[in-house]
Amino acid sequence: MTLNNYSHLLQKAVDAFAGLPGIGRKSALRLALFLLRQDRDFTHQFTADLDTFIDEIHFCEKCHNISDDTLCTICKDPQRDDSILCVVESIREVLAIERTGLYRGGYHVLGGLVSPMDGIGPDDLFLDDLPDRVQKEGIKEVLLALSTTMEGDTTNFYVYRLLEPLDVRVTIIARGISVGDELEYADEITLGRSIENRVDFSSTIKR
Ligand SMILES: [Zn+2]
Numbered sequence: 427m428t429l430n431n432y433s434h435l436l437q438k439a440v441d442a443f444a445g446l447p448g449i450g451r452k453s454a455l456r457l458a459l460f461l462l463r464q465d466r467d468f469t470h471q472f473t474a475d476l477d478t479f480i481d482e483i484h485f486c487e488k489c490h491n492i493s494d495d496t497l498c499t500i501c502k503d504p505q506r507d508d509s510i511l512c513v514v515e516s517i518r519e520v521l522a523i524e525r526t527g528l529y530r531g532g533y534h535v536l537g538g539l540v541s542p543m544d545g546i547g548p549d550d551l552f553l554d555d556l557p558d559r560v561q562k563e564g565i566k567e568v569l570l571a572l573s574t575t576m577e578g579d580t581t582n583f584y585v586y587r588l589l590e591p592l593d594v595r596v597t598i599i600a601r602g603i604s605v606g607d608e609l610e611y612a613d614e615i616t617l618g619r620s621i622e623n624r625v626d627f628s629s630t631i632k633r
Pocket of ligand 1: 486487488489490491497498499500501502
């Protein structure tokens, strides 16, 4: 849909919305026209909130979760079990696991998965500091909770090899979730059960 003949300004706003995931050109036009009908204060507040979010958000220096401070609320919480770390892809999985209420340990957010097809190698993720954390923080168990995709499997194995020389138990959530399902979309009961029924990672690999 080109609006250039009508309004370059509208076209620019539509382009901005259409650049967001899941927003087609039609929805983008609807959103742009919606904003136009609102009070200017509404739109100014809306864009200011986004600016503040982008400018002020941190990544926790310990677990790399999204955070308002240098350390996230989970890392700062003295009530959490500091002997176990759960390795996840992103904050979406942190939120999903937190919703189960069945996990009280810490996290290590990778910021993605190893995916040679997409040119994402281990160096592009927060992996290097994981063995360091395990040693310095005296971690007894690392629980792998990545999605059951090829990229998830590749990453699981990479993390396992990275931690193999260390004195730490590496476990993986039970595969109650069918292959290919993203962890984020698993219901809380299924996800909770797969955390409780976690198994040693070494028992899941063929040597
Ligand atoms: Zn943290």
